[in-house]
Amino acid sequence: LSVEAHVVPGIGEVTSGDDLGAVIGEALALAPCGPPAEGDVVVTAQKIVSKAEGMMVDLATIDPSPEAQRLAAEGGRDPRHVQVVLDEAAEVLRPGPWAIICETRHGFVCANAGVDASNVPGSDRVLLLPRDPDGSARRLRAALCARFGLDRLAVVVTDSFGRAWRTGQCDVAIGCAGLSAVWDERGRADREGRPLTATEIAVADEIAAAADLARSGKAGGEPVILIRGCGKFVLKSDGAGAAALVRERSRDMFR
Amino acid sequence: LSVEAHVVPGIGEVTSGDDLGAVIGEALALAPCGPPAEGDVVVTAQKIVSKAEGMMVDLATIDPSPEAQRLAAEGGRDPRHVQVVLDEAAEVLRPGPWAIICETRHGFVCANAGVDASNVPGSDRVLLLPRDPDGSARRLRAALCARFGLDRLAVVVTDSFGRAWRTGQCDVAIGCAGLSAVWDERGRADREGRPLTATEIAVADEIAAAADLARSGKAGGEPVILIRGCGKFVLKSDGAGAAALVRERSRDMFR
Numbered sequence: 086l087s088v089e090a091h092v093v094p095g096i097g098e099v100t101s102g103d104d105l106g107a108v109i110g111e112a113l114a115l116a117p118c119g120p121p122a123e124g125d126v127v128v129t130a131q132k133i134v135s136k137a138e139g140m141m142v143d144l145a146t147i148d149p150s151p152e153a154q155r156l157a158a159e160g161g162r163d164p165r166h167v168q169v170v171l172d173e174a175a176e177v178l179r180p181g182p183w184a185i186i187c188e189t190r191h192g193f194v195c196a197n198a199g200v201d202a203s204n205v206p207g208s209d210r211v212l213l214l215p216r217d218p219d220g221s222a223r224r225l226r227a228a229l230c231a232r233f234g235l236d237r238l239a240v241v242v243t244d245s246f247g248r249a250w251r252t253g254q255c256d257v258a259i260g261c262a263g264l265s266a267v268w269d270e271r272g273r274a275d276r277e278g279r280p281l282t283a284t285e286i287a288v289a290d291e292i293a294a295a296a297d298l299a300r301s302g303k304a305g306g307e308p309v310i311l312i313r314g315c316g317k318f319v320l321k322s323d324g325a326g327a328a329a330l331v332r333e334r335s336r337d338m339f340r
Numbered sequence: 341l342s343v344e345a346h347v348v349p350g351i352g353e354v355t356s357g358d359d360l361g362a363v364i365g366e367a368l369a370l371a372p373c374g375p376p377a378e379g380d381v382v383v384t385a386q387k388i389v390s391k392a393e394g395m396m397v398d399l400a401t402i403d404p405s406p407e408a409q410r411l412a413a414e415g416g417r418d419p420r421h422v423q424v425v426l427d428e429a430a431e432v433l434r435p436g437p438w439a440i441i442c443e444t445r446h447g448f449v450c451a452n453a454g455v456d457a458s459n460v461p462g463s464d465r466v467l468l469l470p471r472d473p474d475g476s477a478r479r480l481r482a483a484l485c486a487r488f489g490l491d492r493l494a495v496v497v498t499d500s501f502g503r504a505w506r507t508g509q510c511d512v513a514i515g516c517a518g519l520s521a522v523w524d525e526r527g528r529a530d531r532e533g534r535p536l537t538a539t540e541i542a543v544a545d546e547i548a549a550a551a552d553l554a555r556s557g558k559a560g561g562e563p564v565i566l567i568r569g570c571g572k573f574v575l576k577s578d579g580a581g582a583a584a585l586v587r588e589r590s591r592d593m594f595r
Binding site for chain 1: 341342343344346347348349372373412438441443449453458500503504506507508510511512521523525526539540541542546547549550552554556557562569572584585586591592593
């Protein structure tokens with residue numbers, strides 16, 4: 086009846102081509118909270134996944150379109166950065182002055198298509214989201230299950246997303262493996278015996294949020310968090326991934 | 341470097357007029373995780389707050405308008421329930437077939453203006469959100485600080501909200517006291533020394549999500565959760581409350 090989120094220290098700067106499973110496995114093996122056990126969830130910030138997968142873009146290689154130049158001028162932004170956002174966007178929902186709200190190729194709706202310049206070494210470089218965050222999570226899960234001899238270990242890849250009507254950002258799951266990303270309680274009965282309606286819990290997003298709370302801050306260099314106590318949501322298989330968290334277009338009322 | 345969420349057992353059925361501070365205080369005093377300490381956060385589901393505050397509505401007293409009857413017919417719903425939703429809504433954003441997305445009087449955008457029929461004893465009754473959830477949190481905080489002799493204890497009142505573009509619901513804070521609901525890292529530097537932009541963490545919502553993870557399910561009767569390890573966000577004063585989590589209309593791009 087309790088859940089714990091532990092920072093896993095010792096993850097250094099990650100660069101393109103690094104074996105992230107080995108890097109995270111090494112840190113987990115030495116973690117003060119002990120190594121992972123059956124039912125645990127390893128949460129990793131998207132940033133180190135993208136860095137390991139070589140998703141850095143050098144802005145010197147980008148030739149901004151007139152559209153990117155116009156949007157950049159409105160927000161006082163770098164037109165090359167805006168061009169990368171437009172390149173990553175499957176659809177622009179709102180080209181706002183503070184942020185360009187886009188749907189990414191994965192179907193996520195977020196600011197700037199997830200393109201980020203914070204905590205990226207060197208100037209004039211930006212970092213894209215992983216091409217296939219569920220695939221990244223599956224590969225990490227396989228590596229960590231093998232290393233620690235486990236078959237019920239979940240992996241969640243997170244990013245910080247804003248919300249349409251609430252201030253601030255919450256971490257959410259953009260990829261996962263070995264987890265019921267959405268826990269469906271529809272069809273179960275409430276304590277009065279009436280069916281619970283509209284009760285699907287976005288478990289992977291709640292895990293992402295809990296993990297973020299354990300960090301000392303966005304600049305703290307603590308990308309990996311181990312979550313204990315959520316074993317009921319952990320699977321022996323990869324599961325449907327965070328793709329299950331994307332609302333289908335036919336049920337989208339706000340586009 | 342870790343955060344813990346503990347279920348506080350022993351909260352029975354709460355009814356109108358109950359002294360919720362005493363009920364929660366009694367349960368906390370006997371909690372297996374030990375009584376609250378400085379820097380802890382007591383999270384309570386909105387449902388028991390609303391019940392104690394007498395926010396139950398008997399549908400037999402409701403005379404549905406033609407508008408409520410029309411909307412109810414589209415979704416196969418009880419027109420009296422829909423009328424209560426319309427009564428609680430400051431604005432209807434989307435009168436969808438699955439849910440009526442509204443802005444509540446508090447400024448929250450959520451399904452059905454927070455009006456709920458699950459886990460409400462007796463048929464033909466629905467439960468409204470507290471009139472002033474930040475006020476409810478402040479009163480609970482005062483009662484619990486006095487009982488346990490603490491001055492840095494936070495209280496968060498939560499509800500489960502859907503999201504525009506993601507499936508499932510996450511618990512969020514609709515009221516809080518003694519907490520920095522939004523933690524502002526703007527102006528701080530990233531690890532490369534560049535200013536972090538757009539980094540405001542919705543701490544109260546992440547705490548609500550972490551608390552929900554510790555529950556065994558929506559029907560489990562576990563409204564109260566104690567969170568340890570988030571002391572950096574806990575204040576000696578009531579603070580601005582969850583009102584700080586409502587995005588101002590001038591920055592709302594999706595209405």
